[in-house]
Amino acid sequence: MLLVLLVLSLVAVRGSSRCPCVRPELCRHIQEERDFEVFVFDVGGKAWKSYNWSMVTTLAMFGPYDAELMCHAHSKGARVVLKGDVHLSSIVDKSNRTTWITDQVNLAKRQFMDGINIDIEQAVDEGSPEYYALTNLVKETTAAFHKEIPGSQVSFDVAWSPKCIDKRCYDYVTIAESCDLLFVMSYDEQSQITGDCIGMANAPLLQTLEAYQEYIDLKIDAKKLVMGVPWYGYDYPCVNLSQKGACYIEKVPFRGAPCSDAAGRQKPYEWIMKQLNSSMSGRLWDDEQKAPYFYYKDQNGQIHQVWYDDPQSICPKADHAKAKGLRGIGMWNGNILDYSHDPVAMQQTAMMWNALLGC
Ligand SMILES: *[C@@H]1O[C@H](CO)[C@@H](O)[C@H](O)[C@H]1NC(C)=O
Ligand SMILES: *[C@@H]1O[C@H](CO)[C@@H](O)[C@H](O)[C@H]1NC(C)=O
Ligand SMILES: *[C@@H]1O[C@H](CO)[C@@H](O)[C@H](O)[C@H]1NC(C)=O
Ligand SMILES: *[C@@H]1O[C@H](CO)[C@@H](O)[C@H](O)[C@H]1NC(C)=O
Numbered sequence: 001m002l003l004v005l006l007v008l009s010l011v012a013v014r015g016s017s018r019c020p021c022v023r024p025e026l027c028r029h030i031q032e033e034r035d036f037e038v039f040v041f042d043v044g045g046k047a048w049k050s051y052n053w054s055m056v057t058t059l060a061m062f063g064p065y066d067a068e069l070m071c072h073a074h075s076k077g078a079r080v081v082l083k084g085d086v087h088l089s090s091i092v093d094k095s096n097r098t099t100w101i102t103d104q105v106n107l108a109k110r111q112f113m114d115g116i117n118i119d120i121e122q123a124v125d126e127g128s129p130e131y132y133a134l135t136n137l138v139k140e141t142t143a144a145f146h147k148e149i150p151g152s153q154v155s156f157d158v159a160w161s162p163k164c165i166d167k168r169c170y171d172y173v174t175i176a177e178s179c180d181l182l183f184v185m186s187y188d189e190q191s192q193i194t195g196d197c198i199g200m201a202n203a204p205l206l207q208t209l210e211a212y213q214e215y216i217d218l219k220i221d222a223k224k225l226v227m228g229v230p231w232y233g234y235d236y237p238c239v240n241l242s243q244k245g246a247c248y249i250e251k252v253p254f255r256g257a258p259c260s261d262a263a264g265r266q267k268p269y270e271w272i273m274k275q276l277n278s279s280m281s282g283r284l285w286d287d288e289q290k291a292p293y294f295y296y297k298d299q300n301g302q303i304h305q306v307w308y309d310d311p312q313s314i315c316p317k318a319d320h321a322k323a324k325g326l327r328g329i330g331m332w333n334g335n336i337l338d339y340s341h342d343p344v345a346m347q348q349t350a351m352m353w354n355a356l357l358g359c
Contacts, residue, residue, distance in 0.1 A: 017110045021071035027112040030079045031151030037328025038356055039155070039183060039226050041117075042069070043335050050339035052353040053078065057328065058153060060117040070112055079114035079153055082107060084141070088122050088130040091137055101141050105148045115145055115153035117183065123167035123255060135171045139178040154179045155226070160186045160203070161211035162218060167255045176220040181327050184215065186317070187230035192257030199236035199247040199264065199305040201291035203229065205313065209320050216324075226328045227321040231336050231352065233272050233308025234264035237298075245295075247305035268336030272308045273348055279306075290316065311351045315359035322358055329356050 019027035038055040042048050044063020053076040061069065062083045073080045084104055091097040104116055118138060124130045142154040156179050159165035162172040176182055186208045190200050216222055238247035254260035267275075276283060279294040280303075286293060293307045321329050337352055338345035 019112065020067040021074070026071045026074045028074070029112070029149055029151055030074060030077060030114045032077065034077075036322075037181070037226050037330070039228075039328055039330030041331070041333040043333050045335060047335040047337075047339050048072070050349075051334055052350075055353065055356065058115075058155075058330075059334075060155075061113070062119075062333070065111055067111075074112075080112075081115040081117050081153060081155070082111075082113050084116045084118040085120060086137075088120065088124065088134055092129045092133040094136075097133065097137055097140065101137075101144050104141065105144050108145070108149060108152070114149065114151070115155070115180075116141065117155045117157065118179075119157045121157070121159075121166070121168065124169055125167075126164075126169040126171075131169070131171060135174050135178065138175050142179045153181070155181045155183050157183045157185055157228075160184060160189050160208065162214055166191055172215070173218050173220060176215075176224050179224075181224050181226050182215075182220070183226045183228050183330060184212070185228045185332065186211070187228065187232075187332065188261060190234075190261040191254055193259040193261075194257055196246065197249055197251050197259035197263075198242075199234065199238070199249055199293075199307060201286060201289035201293070201307045201313075202232075202234055202261070203309060203313075203317075204289035204291060205316060206290075208317060212320070212324060212326070222325045223327050225326045226330050227317060227326055229314050229317055229329065229331050229356070230309050231269045231331045231333060232266050233269070233306055234261055235267045235275075236264040236305045236307070238295075238303045238305055241303060247295075247303070267306070267308075269308065269310075269348075269352065270336055270338040270345075272306060273338060273345070275306065285312075311355035314352070314355040318356055318358040331356070 021027055034057045037057045039058045040056050041060045041062055048069050056078045058079040059073050060081050070080045086100050138156055145152045145154050159168050187203045189203050236247050236249045240248050249263040251259050252262040254262050276294055279296040281295040283292050291313045292310050296304050318329055337349040
């Protein structure tokens with residue numbers, strides 16, 4: 001009896017559990033490296049059944065744990081990784097940090113996951129206790145995962161530029177050295193507007209590409225960078241419109257800036273495509289920001305401006321990712337296309353996936 005208890009508790013501690021897949025080999029961790037990552041964030045539900053699995057290499061499971069998804073991803077040779085998020089103030093303490101890391105490794109083992117995506121978007125001052133704790137967290141998490149799950153992948157999400165965006169003044173260089181890859185969130189680029197408080201593109205092309213150079217100029221290896229593109233846009237109610245069509249937006253401050261994209265609402269590509277159909281303007285193209293946009297009038301008669309990304313704006317970004325030898329590309333998030341069987345939607349959805357591989 002004692003032995004049984006001992007064995008049971010060992011099983012619990014070591015996190016081994018029964019494989020939920022139809023074939024036990026599907027629970028094996030993915031170890032292969034592929035030339036070009038296609039890194040997908042999934043936020044739950046069953047949209048993943050319609051993803052283009054011939055390209056997906058890593059899926060970050062941000063929704064509830066879905067064993068069926070894990071089995072499916074493994075059957076396609078794709079990694080499935082945990083979401084890692086923790087309040088930085090609670091991991092300044094080293095033993096607390098170790099506890100958190102051990103918990104994540106055990107969870108990954110129990111769920112047959114192949115790594116973790118650390119998504120901490122908190123403001124951090126350079127040189128603060130949190131600054132060092134964050135770097136150590138990434139370093140120690142990577143060491144623990146690599147040791148306990150050979151071939152596993154530890155990634156870290158960073159802002160579109162390393163220049164203290166949204167007061168995220170992290171030690172980007174050491175963090176990059178300390179993990180397998182950085183997922184660069186090349187979106188929400190209007191989170192801190194200091195000029196005219198107007199609607200602008202979520203991820204203007206030039207600004208997006210220049211920021212990769214900023215990462216590379218820090219001597220961060222291009223092979224550590226995955227380019228994140230948005231599959232969502234911003235819907236801005238216009239306070240007024242200039243003669244040239246600039247949409248003045250409500251002044252919503254964010255982390256020290258007087259005006260922010262927080263004045264708008266994030267909308268999925270699926271919604272945007274439907275709204276575009278009933279827009280006042282039809283699809284317009286901003287040749288400076290290289291992004292599509294349109295105007296519509298809501299039920300109260302208020303005019304809205306919508307900025308988004310579509311295959312035409314994503315293609316040159318994907319081409320740049322390849323030309324610069326980046327590790328890959330990915331999106332926030334995989335769920336938000338129209339996966340219905342409507343023929344128009346099916347074509348739009350296929351084109352969004354294919355745009356990830358360039359023009
Ligand atoms: C340790 O972490 C817990 C939550 O995970 C937190 O409540 C506690 O304050 C932390 N302790 C220290 C010393 O940071
Ligand atoms: C629109 O509103 C902004 C601020 O609310 C103001 O600065 C601007 O002059 C206004 N423009 C027009 C055309 O009314
Ligand atoms: C937009 O309208 C066209 C023509 O009416 C229709 O064929 C298409 O399905 C609509 N697309 C969406 C996403 O609603
Ligand atoms: C899925 O992606 C591959 C490229 O990896 C492409 O050749 C194929 O056409 C895509 N499938 C669909 C349904 O678009």
